[in-house]
Amino acid sequence: MEDFKLGRLYQQSMERDTKKAHGKYYTPDYIIDFMLEKTLDCADLVEKPFIKILDPACGCGFFLLKTYDLLKAKFRAVLPQLREKYETEKYEINKEGTTYAVDGCSYWQEENLHYHILKHCLYGADIDKEALWLCSASLMAKDRKKYFGEMNIIYCDSLFRWEQYYDKEQLSRELQEYKLVYSVHNLRDDKAEYLEREKTEEILRNNRFWSNKYDYIIGNPPYVGHKELAMDYKRWLLDEYKEVFRDKSDISYCFYQRALEAADDKCIIAFISSRYFMESPTGRNLRAYLQKNSRIIQIVDFYGEKIFQGIGVATAIFFLANESGGDNETEIWKYDGGRIESIDSGDFEKFAVDQDKLLEDRWILIPDDKRDILRRIENRCRTRLGDxxxxxxxxxxxxxxxxxxxxxxxxxxxxxxxxxxxxxxxxxxxxxxxxxxxxxxxxxxxxxxxxxxxxxxxxxxxxxxxxxxxxxxxxxxxxxxxxxxxxxxxxxxxxxxxxxxxxxxxxxxxxxxxxxxxxxxxxxxxxxxxxxxxxxxxxxxxxxxxxxxxxxxxxxxxxxxxxxxxxxxxxxxxxxxxxxxxxxxxxxxxxxxxxxxxxxxxxxxxxxxxxxxxxxxxxxxxxxx
Incomplete structure (x- = not known):
């Protein structure tokens, strides 16, 4: 894909240790396509044209670039309905640097889709400034028409709760005047921070960004083991994300909690990440959190087969909804083939598991007949080998x-x-x-x-x-x-x-x-x-x-x-x-x-x-x- 070229070259140029430290590994195209199709297939753009889609660790923007293509095709298909439904609505659009007020008939035209998608639909955040620049440039290059306006691509640590720890009203009041130093109240630590204007404006942008509630959250959260984390940052995570993060946890655990916090009601979350948390002792808290706070729609378990080049991490795709999981059946696809190069449903064993059977001790993804054998063995024996x-x-x-x-x-x-x-x-x-x-x-x-x-x-x-x-x-x-x-x-x-x-x-x-x-x-x-x-x-x-x-x-x-x-x-x-x-x-x-x-x-x-x-x-x- 041509608009992935710069991002791929950038990731390939990174040293292996740098990739490992930041958890940056390129997600194959067929994985992104599958996740987006499963996630956005039922999105009703006529009922909700100002749909918000977030990638909280977007990097060079591979997920967002493909989301752009998918959204544009879906919007193009429903333009007549949008014009009819919102004929009398008033909109703003920026052309050549000037903002115009237009009605629905004028706004919902194919020539405006590039502006609409970048302005209102796609949101990305990351801690890599160079990658974010490539992401923004690649998105703007999606159409020959020049994009005017601020994009929703921000430089920040997505795990910091910007919307909770700063008051946008206080920030806005401070920025009304030009000063050498601005006093910014940090609510988390209950102290004043004295910052330059550029940093204060950055905090306000981050606050507004994370004050949104998102309809869909997608991506590949960074996989960074506890040994790769700076000790101060690890201590901060242990305090900030104590519901899911333990001493030997991976940083990706925190992104699940953060996504559910940023999710609108019934938001769909699609993450590809290490599958290890389903079984590991360190994943116990995250298992309990997801069980309690989400409806686990589907798990696509690659069951140890390698997806990412250069690392041996076993992965799975998790589809979650921001709603109660009561009486929910989780659809399981468990890979049963050889080397994987595409997601062909015929290569997976498929079955359903009651979500309440995904226990805190361990998530065991097996069909009912095998679960019955497991139950018979576990119930018949009183002694574990470790005893x-x-x-x-x-x-x-x-x-x-x-x-x-x-x-x-x-x-x-x-x-x-x-x-x-x-x-x-x-x-x-x-x-x-x-x-x-x-x-x-x-x-x-x-x-x-x-x-x-x-x-x-x-x-x-x-x-x-x-x-x-x-x-x-x-x-x-x-x-x-x-x-x-x-x-x-x-x-x-x-x-x-x-x-x-x-x-x-x-x-x-x-x-x-x-x-x-x-x-x-x-x-x-x-x-x-x-x-x-x-x-x-x-x-x-x-x-x-x-x-x-x-x-x-x-x-x-x-x-x-x-x-x-x-x-x-x-x-x-x-x-x-x-x-x-x-x-x-x-x-x-x-x-x-x-x-x-x-x-x-x-x-x-x-x-x-x-x-x-x-x-x-x-x-x-x-x-x-």
Whole structure:
């Protein structure tokens, strides 16, 4: 699209770190088209020709440019009706810098649509001045006729409540006279701010802009993680948006609340954003807020497939209405295809979910038949895995080349044996078993005196410059030769179940050999007091076909058939009582031996089907899940 050219070039020119800090990523055309068509399709421009459409993080204006085209086509189609309905109405129009009063017949002409749309319909705000200039220039260039008048494109932080924290009457009175400094009353902090005229005028423009109520709010709110936020700004958000924003929240959460505040009655909001808030602990407040304060019309869940180039954020489109969600059914489109390049409804699984079933704990987007299986499992079990097991992440070395050696290097360098421990990575973890590894970890946290371990230190020192640059070393928390995060080594020596951080299927293995694990492997050991359970029993359950189905009902999908096996999710799994299902344990024990010895697949399949049959009978569900 030609009028996107400047904006695209501008975004492409931005450094990756700058994009990340500001959350700026270009929304593909087909996404914008889909969102606008779904949002504005039913807009009645005859009944409401002065429709207000806001993009609160408009950037270069990609959403607004396409909205302009859509509105112009819709206005063009109803011009006769507009002239008839508003024939005697009085309007103002600016031509060549002069304002004229005209009647409805003269105003509702095609030659005036450019002026009308820019003056009365499109509103955009952003914190990037250069992007806003490109947005304004691209909108004005939409028609050969020169646009005269002020556009509704403003430079501001949209999350600041300008309409609440300043009094437009007080600002207007101040600006009636020319002064060197103007006294502006900040109602939020209850103090006087002494500002130059240009800044005072800017605040008044922002106040008027945000005093509007909008009929439609669209866009791609910035995705900025808590680690990218300046500490003072983060503190301000924690106070200003405490209803939705928590310590590790993303800034996009605040834009949902801000949009609902700026929304007119029954306004439609269409945002594409990270889908993570539907499941994450930090999204709990936002889930509750949206449940209480909006009608959730539709969720288009791309279910982990990548939409934005250059980032791995899983996204979804959320369509909300500024009205009560009581007795509402939310339409769900859940992506079920491969690589996505367009929104073809045939690529989505479609179903409806009662909005009141989108619970604070987690929004689980599944149809009723799958929800029934989930309910049966959750209601039948009293114990969550996290109640009986302690989960922990593998070791972060900070530089694997310095600390991970193979058997050949151990011999060649004469690495001290007492520091070496067996080492496994994600790729070594299989169902029931751990693939043989010839890797060893130099557990350098045990080096109390470097002179005792000259060979290990000599090897590690080759990477000293890189190791000293680790944040923990710079801050003095770790010595240069130590692991970045060595964890508690005693946990690794216990019998434990290990599983990969990212996988396409359940892969839980029993480790009785004291393997130390990389950071892409998680483990759990039984807690004290969990004597009623055994690791082989849990292994058989977690590797079952039913429990893979159960886990994937609410697990975070990471794209390309991969799922996030983060402990926050794994530890939420409900586990049957041991006494009721203890016959699973000997079957699991036999499977351990068969997998370890590479036995016939037929016997393995038979045993796994027996376990699934026991679990299906226990939960009262069929085998067709």
């Amino acid at each position: 009986i097991a302690e989960s922990f992440q593998g070791i972060i070395t900070g530089c694997d080349k310095a600390f991970i050696v193979d058997e050949y290097m151990v011999k060649a360098l004469s690495i001290e044996e007492e520091l070496l421990r067996p080492w496994i990575k994600n790729s070594h973890v299989r169902r029931y078993r751990i693939k043989d590894s010839n890797l060893k970890l130099i557990y350098s946290d045990w080096i109390d005196e470097p002179l005792k371990y000259p060979n290990s230190i000599m090897h590690i020192e080759k990477y000293r410059a890189r190791l000293e640059n680790r944040r923990e070393c710079r801050k003095g928390f770790r010595q240069w030769h130590q692991l970045q995060w060595g964890r508690n080594p005693e946990l690794f020596t216990k019998d434990k179940i290990v599983y990969p951080f990212k996988s396409g299927s359940n892969r839980f293995a029993l480790d009785r050999t004291g393997c130390f694990c990389s950071a892409d492997v998680y483990s759990f050991v039984l807690k004290d007091g969990a004597e009623n359970y055994t690791l082989p029993f849990l292994l058989g359950i977690l590797n079952s076909r039913l429990y893979e189905f159960y886990f994937k009902l609410f697990a975070k999908k990471m794209g390309s058939g991969m799922y996030d096996y983060y402990p926050n999710t794994v530890m939420e799994l409900k586990i049957p009582d041991y006494e009721d299902c203890k016959d699973i344990e000997p079957l699991s024990g036999e499977l351990l031996e068969l997998h370890q010895n590479g036995a016939s697949k037929e016997r393995i399949k038979t045993l796994e089907e027996e376990i699934d049959g026991m679990l299906s009978a226990y939960f009262g569900i069929g085998s067709n899940f």
